[in-house]
Amino acid sequence: xxxxxxxxxxxxxxxxxxxxxxxxxxxxxxxxxxxxxxxxxxxxxxxxxxxxxxxxxxxxxxxxxxxxxxxxxxxxxxxxxxxxxxxxxxxxxxxxxxxxxxxxxxxxxxxxxxxxx
Numbered sequence: 001x002x003x004x005x006x007x008x009x010x011x012x013x014x015x016x017x018x019x020x021x022x023x024x025x026x027x028x029x030x031x032x033x034x035x036x037x038x039x040x041x042x043x044x045x046x047x048x049x050x051x052x053x054x055x056x057x058x059x060x061x062x063x064x065x066x067x068x069x070x071x072x073x074x075x076x077x078x079x080x081x082x083x084x085x086x087x088x089x090x091x092x093x094x095x096x097x098x099x100x101x102x103x104x105x106x107x108x109x110x111x112x113x114x115x116x117x
Contacts, residue, residue, distance in 0.1 A: 033115035041114040052095045055085035
């Protein structure tokens with residue numbers, strides 16, 4: 001039974017899946033908008049929203065926690081704390097939006113754009 005198992009697996013082992021989500025999150029922080037498959041965008045949404053909520057708090061402990069989650073990439077963490085999080089001080093959630101696109105031509109995978117609101 002899958003009670004409480006609400007994460008997608010993407011046909012990857014745990015460490016590769018974690019690296020995929022981290023890479024997508026770093027690219028979203030740097031670019032503000034990325035194009036990926038729909039399941040990856042939906043999985044990334046919950047991960048990045050937790051990071052932005054922590055960055056809104058702004059304490060040293062949350063900064064260390066987020067640095068650990070983003071593979072010690074300090075420039076991206078700095079951008080998250082100084083540029084992205086201050087935009088959402090009045091907002092309680094829903095920092096990202098997933099826009100569905102058509103199917104990819106080569107393999108028919110559903111595509112989506114994820115971006116900051």
